[in-house]
């Protein structure tokens with residue numbers, strides 16, 4: 055099996071494109087319908103809950119450009135009316151819950167993740183400074199690799215059983 059890295063970006067062919075946060079995979083978190091992970095992430099820059107819920111339903115560049123209209127230089131993000139510090143453990147846990155929900159609820163996302171086999175995952179266009187982005191390359195790729203490990207868990211359970 056080739057272990058060339060899979061570099062995730064919206065315009066890449068399957069499976070990298072389907073793993074992009076831009077991809078329109080529907081899931082819900084805390085009862086809020088999301089059209090993509092990008093919709094959820096960009097909505098975190100918006101304090102108003104009704105507008106946040108609207109942005110959650112977006113996907114792709116439309117979601118990103120809506121979020122980028124917001125000034126979040128203070129480092130405060132928002133989920134359901136409550137502030138979340140970008141640099142806090144609470145923010146990391148919120149990201150974990152969002153990716154867990156995506157994995158559990160979006161079969162096309164799971165299929166794309168499974169199709170990467172054991173290849174390293176990269177997101178070279180991503181930033182590394184958490185003060186400059188809502189999701190660094192590392193925060194993104196480590197979560198995908200953690201979720202991908204569930205596939206191995208299932209096969210090792212089968213082979214033992």
Ligand SMILES: Nc1c(N[C@@H]2O[C@H](COP(=O)(O)O)[C@@H](O)[C@H]2O)[nH]c(=O)[nH]c1=O
Pocket residue numbers: 062063064065074075076092095118121122179180186187188189
């Ligand atoms: N521009 C682009 C992506 N950018 C996405 O933007 C998010 C970070 O936004 P921000 O914090 O505003 O810089 C993060 O989800 C990152 O993946 N992603 C893709 O797959 N393909 C793209 O073409």
